[in-house]
Amino acid sequence: MKALRFSSFADNLENLTIEQLPDPPIQPGEAKIKVVAACINPSDVKNLQGNMSATTLPRTPGRDFAGLVVDGPANLLNTEVWGSGGDIGLIRDGSHAECLVIPTGAVSPKPRNLTFEQAACVGVNFITAYAGLFRCAKLQEGETLLVTGAQGGVGSAVLQLGQTQNAKLIAVDRKPLRSERFVGLNLLGYVDTSQSDLKEAVKQITRGQGVDVTFDCLGGELFEPVLSTLRQLGRHVAITSVGTRRVSFDLLDFYHRRLTLFGVDSLAITVTDGASLLSSLAPYFEAGRLKASPIAKRGTLDNARELYSYVAGGNSGKAVFSF
Numbered sequence: 001m002k003a004l005r006f007s008s009f010a011d012n013l014e015n016l017t018i019e020q021l022p023d024p025p026i027q028p029g030e031a032k033i034k035v036v037a038a039c040i041n042p043s044d045v046k047n048l049q050g051n052m053s054a055t056t057l058p059r060t061p062g063r064d065f066a067g068l069v070v071d072g073p074a075n076l077l078n079t080e081v082w083g084s085g086g087d088i089g090l091i092r093d094g095s096h097a098e099c100l101v102i103p104t105g106a107v108s109p110k111p112r113n114l115t116f117e118q119a120a121c122v123g124v125n126f127i128t129a130y131a132g133l134f135r136c137a138k139l140q141e142g143e144t145l146l147v148t149g150a151q152g153g154v155g156s157a158v159l160q161l162g163q164t165q166n167a168k169l170i171a172v173d174r175k176p177l178r179s180e181r182f183v184g185l186n187l188l189g190y191v192d193t194s195q196s197d198l199k200e201a202v203k204q205i206t207r208g209q210g211v212d213v214t215f216d217c218l219g220g221e222l223f224e225p226v227l228s229t230l231r232q233l234g235r236h237v238a239i240t241s242v243g244t245r246r247v248s249f250d251l252l253d254f255y256h257r258r259l260t261l262f263g264v265d266s267l268a269i270t271v272t273d274g275a276s277l278l279s280s281l282a283p284y285f286e287a288g289r290l291k292a293s294p295i296a297k298r299g300t301l302d303n304a305r306e307l308y309s310y311v312a313g314g315n316s317g318k319a320v321f322s323f
Contacts (some may be wrong), residue, residue: 003097004304007058009050013308016048016061018301024093024101030073031104033081037120038065038095039293040319043152043266045312049091052267055090055224059291063121063272064093066116067323073104082110082278084123085271091270095120096301098323108275111285117291121318122285125293127277129157129215132148132237134264137213144188146208146229149217151316154239154295158215159185160219160290167213170205172198172226174218181316184291193222202229210234223247227259292317 006015026032044061046052054322066082083106088094100190110119131211135141145162149155149173157183162169168188177190189205202211210231214225219241226234227249232257236259240246269277284290296317299307307319 001098002301003060003093004062004301005058005060006048006251009048013045013048013051013274013305013312016304016308017075018304021097023099026071026101029104030070030101030161031068031069031076031107031250032089033065033083033100033102034070035065035067035095035098035100035321035323036116037067037323038062038123038321039123040307040311040321041124041310042314044089044094044096045308048308052090056269059089060095060097061089062096062321063089064120065095065100066114066119067100068109069107070099072224073108076104076107079107080110080112081107081270082114082119082122082308083108084274084278086126086265086267086274087270087322096304096321103270106271106275108278109282109290113286113288114292116297117295117322119321121293121295122278122281123274124150124266125153125157126161126281126290127159127269128154128239128264129273130214130277130281131156131266131269132239132264133161133213137235137237139165139167139213141165144173144209145227146168146170146202146211146214147173147217148215148222148226149192151178152174152217153318155215155217157290158217161284164284164289169201170211193225198222198225199228213237215239218242219242219247221247224249227254230257230259233260234259235262237262238285239264239265239266248277251288282322295320299323 145167210267220243297319
């Protein structure tokens with residue numbers, strides 16, 4: 001099979017090569033997937049650059065995929081599947097190859113109304129959003145939800161999921177509003193933090209009430225302002241910290257408002273855990289209530305450096321390998 005490989009870490013992606021490898025054998029309790037489509041996430045780029053401490057080398061990268069079961073238990077053969085995990089591409093070979101081996105517990109049938117390419121673009125973004133919003137913050141019907149990094153992959157997924165609960169949505173980002181990112185969403189308000197003070201803007205939008213849940217896809221210097229927008233018993237979900245790892249906040253205010261802080265690390269979600277989350281998401285996609293992230297670039301493994309460079313440049317829209 002043809003696969004992307006890297007045996008060292010490098011910032012400039014020169015460590016990324018294409019190799020011909022034997023098809024991976026499977027063990028009892030495993031299934032072999034013929035990969036039909038696989039997307040490239042920013043975390044895949046960071047993996048090549050050495051920012052994932054768990055990664056063992058040499059390795060095939062790639063966390064998200066959609067494909068067909070071609071070997072394994074008879075009842076799974078020819079099943080169209082989708083998947084994502086924080087272990088594949090790091091401690092087990094990933095999806096940027098023609099074949100992938102996963103535990104049978106990680107086999108999750110993809111929604112029939114999604115193409116393989118669309119299904120491959122759901123993974124990391126939506127399982128992170130689902131885990132933070134429902135497993136941790138336990139968003140309730142009609143609550144007010146604020147999302148930072150709202151025009152990014154995870155942020156836009158959080159907003160979509162929030163709408164399934166009829167949440168009152170406030171989108172926050174560090175750039176002007178691009179309306180095409182929010183088609184179909186009923187936004188209560190949008191805040192461009194490069195132009196407005198977040199706390200004051202949210203105070204006006206909510207008429208001084210604050211929000212119930214904040215899903216912070218940026219962190220860093222925005223962490224404390226975001227925390228300040230929460231009302232009593234508010235819940236804050238953090239998934240990263242851009243710019244600085246250390247943040248501060250008023251601890252007395254924190255406990256007087258009885259706030260809760262959740263940390264969500266998508267790398268801790270194994271491909272088997274991811275299958276469970278994707279199975280929970282599938283009915284929403286099948287009902288048309290969720291839409292996969294838009295695709296901006298397509299290519300084959302021969303275009304790997306071009307597609308990886310596109311993602312490394314922070315461009316919007318997914319880059320996808322089609323096999």
